[in-house]
Amino acid sequence: MKTIKKTKEYIYQINGSKFISICFYVEEICTINDILSKLKSDHRKAKHICFAYKIDDKQKFSDDNEPQNTAGKKILETILINKLHNILIVVIRYMNGTKLGVGLLSRSYYHSSTLVTNDLENICDLSLINIYKITIELQRANSIIEYLIKNKEIIFNKTLNENNLIIETSLNNQIINNFENPIFIKKTYIKKTYNS
Template sequence: MDDYKTVLIANETESEVKKSRFIGMVFHVEDETAVEGILTEVRKKHYKATHVCWAYVLNASPKRQKASDDGEPSGTAGKPILDVINHRELRDVLVVVIRYFGGVKLGTGGLIRAYGGAAGDVLNQSRIIKKQFSDQLEIMVSYSGYGNLMSGLSEKEIMAVHEDFGENVTLSFFIPVAETPAFLAWVLDQTNANSEVTMGEQAYVDVAESLDK
């Protein structure tokens, strides 16, 4: 399974293009049922809107994605939104762009720019999270080996997610799957082979990134 980026916290932005209001919204979704539920609520709240256009991409193999122009000329709304999501390599994301028509027609190019721009704006103002597919590891070392191991981990800027102090010290880590073999070899060397490793279940771990511009 591959790492991917997503947005976990819903967000909303608004802009105006030639008197039309465009409201961009982003949501975290993991299946089509969640998508339909959110779209139902958005349509209820914005029942006076001229168009409620959207696109989503789900983290699946093969990738599942869909877009809707909701009455705008074909390819001028849903596809630009979808293109923005895919360009930023996001998954498990639904982006909705609501239009309140202001009386001035934008033309094909204008619509593409307006819908793509609204999608880009809301994602620019959203916290992007990397979902990192990782091995869960527990490493047990003696107290005499603990200090040396922690010193090395500090230099490598790797932090344990949990420490348990009993008869020995047990440290828990989430390590990216591709990096696990090298990490375990390093631990073996750092502890002079006086360590015991237990492999847990693999899981996605959230890694915060800076605001994605």
Template sequence: MLSIKDNDKYEEIIKYSKFISFIFRVYSKNEVNDYIDKIKKEYPNATHYCYGYVIDNDIKSSDDGEPSRTAGAPILNQITGNNLNYTLIIVVRYFGGVKLGVGPLTRAYGKVAREVIRDNNIITLVKGYDIMITFGYSDIKDIDYILRDSHIISKVFEDNIIYNVLVTSDILDKLGNYNIKINKDIYIEKE
């Protein structure tokens, strides 16, 4: 599955209106709402805050007062047209005094959404897990070898060793004989 690597921003003035597009990788509706609230606080005098997002089967857009389907739909079309998942684009518009009309307005929102995607790196995400693995000191070489390409968040050395690590499904299978607790399912950037 494809997503964006980094949160990013793109800005353009079209017929005296300032359009600022933001792109975020998101995993929940709560994150979407948090980013929308954040942008509204950072740009409090904007005329419109339009957006589109895709999180698995949760797909939504908003025109935020622009004529129907002139803002949210073209933003969303850029996300879906690039086969992106876990992606939110918010476009802030400062009205410049010239009404663009339905066609040019739709193209303007689509353009700034397309450009913020173009400026970003597209990555592949694979299903993974945030796990805790507990093992004895005699197993450390084997565990470190299996986890050599995984992201180890923390290591605790007590009576046993405890690693908090992000692993893909194939690595989890290789760790099958060890004491593992899955904290949560996640998506990991494929190298």
């Protein structure tokens, strides 16, 4: 799976219309309304604020009063063609009264959203991993942490009590059996950038 590393903004102008495309990494649909509300507040003079998103197997688009399927659907197409996940792309249109016509309008929204998907420096791999809680005796803590790091596992949290260290970590299938009673906590997404 692929996603974006960070929120970025791109601008495309044609025949008096200015299209501002902004991409957001999202994991939950409930955050989308907050993002859209802020954008509507920040861009009160914009004529249209169109969007599309894909989170897991859920996807949706909005044309925001543009002619049907000329805006949001074109944005969603770029997300699906590029196999992006956990992404919201919003395209904000300012116009000076010049009509583009349905064909040019549709191509403009598509082009605006491809500015996001063609920015390869901002695209990264996305993995869904399991997080487990493991309890370790204090005298073994350092060697276990070294083992997890050597196996490229991610340590999310460490809690110390009198006798044990409790670690929340990813565990791949090859090493999970090396631990007694790991407790599954949740699934989560991680971005892999490889250049950091």
